[in-house]
Amino acid sequence: MFAGILGFVACGPSAEEKAKAEAEAEKAVDDQVKMAAEAAPAADSAAAQAPAADSAAKK
Numbered sequence: 325m326f327a328g329i330l331g332f333v334a335c336g337p338s339a340e341e342k343a344k345a346e347a348e349a350e351k352a353v354d355d356q357v358k359m360a361a362e363a364a365p366a367a368d369s370a371a372a373q374a375p376a377a378d379s380a381a382k383k
Contacts, residue, residue: 337345
């Protein structure tokens with residue numbers, strides 16, 4: 325019985341489990357890339373406005 329349990333544990337995840345984990349990892353990366361792409365224009369806009377605000381304050 326111990327050998328059966330050891331064999332079950334030693335086999336690791338099935339091919340289906342590995343494929344599911346890989347798909348989840350890909351989705352997570354895609355989501356991060358999408359969020360970064362959406363955030364970049366807002367950050368660029370804020371950065372472009374910051375020097376204008378600084379120069380207005382010096383006048």
